[in-house]
Amino acid sequence: MNVTTNLSEFGRREIAMASELLNQLVNRNTTELFDKYFTHESTNLFFNKRSGYVFLNDENYNVGMINPDNGMLDLYITTGYSGTEGFINELMSEFDDLHPEDQEELLELNGELNK
Numbered sequence: 001m002n003v004t005t006n007l008s009e010f011g012r013r014e015i016a017m018a019s020e021l022l023n024q025l026v027n028r029n030t031t032e033l034f035d036k037y038f039t040h041e042s043t044n045l046f047f048n049k050r051s052g053y054v055f056l057n058d059e060n061y062n063v064g065m066i067n068p069d070n071g072m073l074d075l076y077i078t079t080g081y082s083g084t085e086g087f088i089n090e091l092m093s094e095f096d097d098l099h100p101e102d103q104e105e106l107l108e109l110n111g112e113l114n115k
Helices: 012-026 034-037 088-093 100-113
Strands: 044-048 054-055 061-065 072-078
Touching: 012 044, 012 054, 012 061, 012 072, 034 072, 072 088, 088 100
Parallel strands: none
Antiparallel strands: 044 054, 054 061, 061 072
């Protein structure tokens, strides 16, 4: 299996990343989008051994990761139609290349930030 919650399978790098995620969560250094969608119910810490990503996941399969652009815990999005992944700022920069259904989804998410 490529994704694990077993800390014995995390290396030093992944433990450091997990620590940073939890620090950001405890200190509420989170984006507005993360706060709006991440439920904190049944939250687990995951390590994807293939990609090297360490992330939080809630009961609704929302993913929280550190956004390198701002250093904050942010919602990591997988678009519903094409499965394109990234943070909202990354996905909006690729907006014109995305499927119309994914564009609509991003506009809704982005609109939530401006309410």
